[in-house]
Amino acid sequence: MDLKKYTEANRIAWNEAMPYHQKAKDGKFFKAFQAPGYSCLDEIVTEKLREIGLAGKDVAHLGCNDGRETLSLKNLGAGKCIGFDISDIAVEEARRLAETARVPCGFVRTDIYEIPEIYDNSFDLIFITIGFLPWLPDLKRFLKIASRLLRKSGILLIYDSHPFTQMFNSDKKDEPFIMTESYFRKEPWVENRSLDYYSNTPYEASTHYDFSYTLSDIINGLVSSHFEIIRFDEYDHDISLCYEYLQKAGPGMPLSYILVAGKK
Numbered sequence: 001m002d003l004k005k006y007t008e009a010n011r012i013a014w015n016e017a018m019p020y021h022q023k024a025k026d027g028k029f030f031k032a033f034q035a036p037g038y039s040c041l042d043e044i045v046t047e048k049l050r051e052i053g054l055a056g057k058d059v060a061h062l063g064c065n066d067g068r069e070t071l072s073l074k075n076l077g078a079g080k081c082i083g084f085d086i087s088d089i090a091v092e093e094a095r096r097l098a099e100t101a102r103v104p105c106g107f108v109r110t111d112i113y114e115i116p117e118i119y120d121n122s123f124d125l126i127f128i129t130i131g132f133l134p135w136l137p138d139l140k141r142f143l144k145i146a147s148r149l150l151r152k153s154g155i156l157l158i159y160d161s162h163p164f165t166q167m168f169n170s171d172k173k174d175e176p177f178i179m180t181e182s183y184f185r186k187e188p189w190v191e192n193r194s195l196d197y198y199s200n201t202p203y204e205a206s207t208h209y210d211f212s213y214t215l216s217d218i219i220n221g222l223v224s225s226h227f228e229i230i231r232f233d234e235y236d237h238d239i240s241l242c243y244e245y246l247q248k249a250g251p252g253m254p255l256s257y258i259l260v261a262g263k264k
């Protein structure tokens, strides 16, 4: 598979999207991080991090975007925190945020498939949140890289939208909810729609690609990459800003999950 065809297109698309996000956020996190110890992470994942034990752990945050979650991990007591992201503009913003907030975190602009070997065996925890995995054209290859980055017995934590949500068209937010897409879709989504999920400003984005992975793809991928599943929890709350309408509908759909896996 020509990974670069996908990841380079996605880099361009994320660079286009960032100014819309920045406008919508209007410096929100620059202000919030003025408060010492501020964290934007919700109580559910914070509790999970407490259970794992975050204090002093060296963390790689993959797909860190603007760095707000990376800084939050540091403020919650992590050791070395490094965010990795393919978007030049996201990484610039993350560096500015860390500098302004005086929270010592490092940021590396890289395609996740090209993380330099110097980072191998360097982390106790890999942290991945909302909406990063669907940007990856090759899940198995990615999980092997994740394993490489971790020290022995290191932990990988994924907090993401439940793949079940992929069955709905996120543009159609009105009832009745119709499942239009296959849960088992294999081909990439080829899209030009706006990536501004903060303010939903419509704009014609350059072509970008995302991918559907089922829970079994993720769990079996981890097992094949020599991870053991430590904990898997599903939730009925939306963490994406895209599926709040499903949450409000109330029948208890699986909208997000946390998966904790350990490197054997």
Ligand SMILES: C[S@@+](CC[C@H](N)C(=O)[O-])C[C@H]1O[C@@H](n2cnc3c(N)ncnc32)[C@H](O)[C@@H]1O
Pocket (backbone or CB within 6 Å): 007, 010, 011, 014, 062, 063, 064, 065, 066, 084, 085, 086, 087, 090, 110, 111, 112, 113, 128, 129, 130, 131, 132, 135, 136
């Ligand atoms: C939906 S955003 C979510 C990021 C983060 N969880 C957040 O909430 O801010 C996905 C991020 O993945 C990054 N990304 C996409 N493909 C990537 C790749 N191949 N390597 C590194 N980062 C990538 C994008 O630049 C973007 O910042």
